[in-house]
Amino acid sequence: MTIAERIRLYRQQKGFSQAELAEKSQVNSKSLSRYELGSSIPPADVLKNIADALGVSSDALLNDDTVTIKDKELLKKFEIIQEMSEEDQEIIIRFLDLTIRDYKAKKAYS
Structure with missing residues (x-):
């Protein structure tokens, strides 16, 4: 699973829209869209802001060893x-x- 897929998955699990996550993480909504599409990779400081807004660690967004619960x-x-x-x-x-x-x-x- 890519960083883009993990950001999107965590965002959906939290029930956030892209706009809500962009606001909570203080990231431009167009940039967040590019991060979720995988056309751009967030810099470390932005990745931390996104992780904080999602209530997960930066490692959870970087590493593919996380367990996902769909329910x-x-x-x-x-x-x-x-x-x-x-x-x-x-x-x-x-x-x-x-x-x-x-x-x-x-x-x-x-």
Whole structure:
């Protein structure tokens, strides 16, 4: 996935229009359009502004090792979970592990 695709994906996941992201990141809307089309690459300072406006790290826009969640409601839930205490996160992870184990078992025997 290219930088352009990651910017567009994160923008869409946040529910921002190009104009909204341009305003939040203090980037010219025509420039942002070129960044999303891949016809231009944002300089480092602009990339940081875009990342900050999207609530992600600059690395997330540069590297292709990020996980994308297409379901917006699920993404919102995971964002909330990230804000929780480590203890609460561990409880949720145990619950998810058990649920996934049960799902796989049912799938294997059906």
